[in-house]
């Protein structure tokens with residue numbers, strides 16, 4: 001069976017910031033979104049996967065190939081799209097394509113040409129002269145055609161307009177249909193996560209706070225408006241307001257508890273993914 005990305009006991013200390021220990025498996029055929037507050041360690045984790053930051057401990061395997069400085073084999077397995085392409089300002093798209101395509105035996109020229117047309121990328125202008133949104137589009141158009149089995153994208157749509165974001169979402173969804181691809185997506189864009197992700201990994205201060213299937217999260221997070229003020233803790237409770245509005249992530253247990261105690265609720269609703277993520281990463285207080 002094909003293996004995706006395996007991370008074992010990964011640890012890195014940067015000044016007073018520690019990332020890890022991280023143990024994570026990213027399965028082929030899935031998209032995982034890495035979320036967390038600014039500075040939580042997502043981009044550093046991405047760099048560790050690419051050996052661009054040196055880990056202190058642990059192991060990383062890409063389709064079974066160990067990521068290390070002493071071998072090159074793993075490099076053709078993964079395409080990494082960083083937030084910013086450094087050192088490229090003087091080169092135009094055509095020159096960058098020539099450089100990058102020569103490094104990837106799987107380069108798909110047809111896909112590149114199609115994407116250039118879809119995004120209407122001016123290939124003859126220096127990268128540094130393009131707007132941040134168009135730079136990001138070019139960055140994307142230079143990443144996907146590498147057609148590696150593993151794709152690692154760090155905030156690929158942050159600067160893009162709404163239409164371009166939708167194009168990226170469509171292209172990524174289509175790309176996943178090519179086979180057993182593994183995609184890791186660092187993102188603050190809820191729409192990207194909602195449309196694309198199968199799994200969500202929550203980073204908090206360098207640690208993995210949660211790793212869950214997106215559908216489970218949206219099924220399980222539920223808000224209840226109670227008829228009475230409730231002093232006791234409720235099974236599954238994750239937040240409350242005035243003892244009368246309760247959010248839980250175990251609605252079956254919660255409702256059983258309410259029924260046993262004779263507590264009635266006037267309304268209940270599932271939370272939107274955005275609310276769930278905000279609650280999990282701790283950027284939203286209360287209910």
Ligand SMILES: Nc1ncnc2c1ncn2[C@@H]1O[C@H](COP(=O)(O)OP(=O)(O)OP(=O)(O)O)[C@@H](O)[C@H]1O
Pocket residue numbers: 014015017036037038039040041042043044045
């Ligand atoms: N080269 C470095 N030197 C010093 N500190 C660093 C370095 N790289 C990362 N850090 C620190 O590591 C922590 C995690 O940063 P990182 O960029 O990984 O967070 P992030 O979750 O990607 O944030 P954002 O959502 O803002 O992109 C921060 O405290 C950052 O200051």
